[in-house]
Amino acid sequence: MNIKHNLLDIEGTTAPIAFVHQVLFPFAKKHIVRFLNSYQFPEDRLREIKLEFEKDLALNEEGFFSRFSKSESKIIPGSLSFSNEIIPFYFEYLIEKDRKFGPLKEIQGKIWKEGYESGEIKSIVYEDVPGFLENAIKEGIKNHVYSSGSVEAQILIYQYSELGDLRNYFTSYFDTAVGGKREKESYKAIADKLNSSSNQIRFFTDIVEEAEAASSVGMDVVILNRPGNLPQKPHTYPVWDHF
Structure with missing residues (x-):
């Protein structure tokens, strides 16, 4: 097989799940009210947020209404x-729901940028990642990222890692603007953007459903x-413990 592109997930693949859930998510949650108090959403984003909110309102999931008891209006x-x-x-x-929602991911990325630049956050990337990426480049293989986090957040993880600035190892970044990670159309779109046939791309992930797509x-x-990493359902894909 003539692989020309590596497409890499982040969480559970190049970075520990614990870093995302125990460092990044709590940091964003801690600062999100302060950040949004002075942030102005574009009109198209406001419409998108309103639609998502109204879907949740209709579902009336447990814990949804109690979230807003903090507001001054005591809704x-x-x-x-x-x-x-x-x-x-x-x-x-x-x-809290770990919702893969574009406007949220964008805001999280902006909050994390503040944390990275202030030195409050330093990302954890597995030690075998830089060597793997460097060897791929030497073999003529380009490295790309595909994660549910925003492109901005992806770049920050590799820019401010404990292993140094790793951005030079990557050619391009993709987030859910190309589609959901469990949808096959997303991978078609990425192949098109890379101007490559799909069988020249190797995708690395920790989730079987993404692998299937x-x-x-x-x-x-x-x-x-x-x-x-979370246990996965039975499958026939190759499994690596490290790069």
């Missing part, structure tokens, strides 16, 4: 409606089994 379920004032508390709720369009697939 109760019968009077709950979308407003700019409610967005910070809604985003707190989405962080990539494999369904002809990509080669490797599952990473890093410490702390």
Whole structure:
């Protein structure tokens, strides 16, 4: 197989799940109300957030209404409606749910940027990653990232890692703007953007459903089994414990 591109997930693949869930998510949740108090969303993003909010409102999931008791208006379920004032508390709720929602991911990236630049955050990347990426480049293989985190957040993880600035190892970055990671159309879109046939791309992930989506369009697939990764359903894909 003539592999010309490595497409790499981040969480559970090149970086520990624990770093994302125990460092990045709590940092964003801690600062999101403060950050959004002075942030102005574009109109198209406001419409997107309002639509997502109203979907949750209709579902009435457990814990949804209690999230907004912090607000000054002491909103109760019968009077709950979308407003700019409610967005910070809604985003707190989405962080708790680990919702893969574009506007949230963008804001998280901006908050993390503050943390990285101030030195409060230093990302953890597995020690075998730089050598693997460097060897790939020497073999003529380009490295790319595909993660549910925003492109900005992806770049920050590799820029401010404990192993140094790793950005030079990567050619391009993709987030869910190309589509969900469990949807085969996303991988078709990435292959198109790389101007490559799918069978020239090897996708590295820790999630079987993502591997299935990539494999369904002809990509080669490797599952990473890093410490702390979640158990996966039975599958026939190759499994690596390290690069």
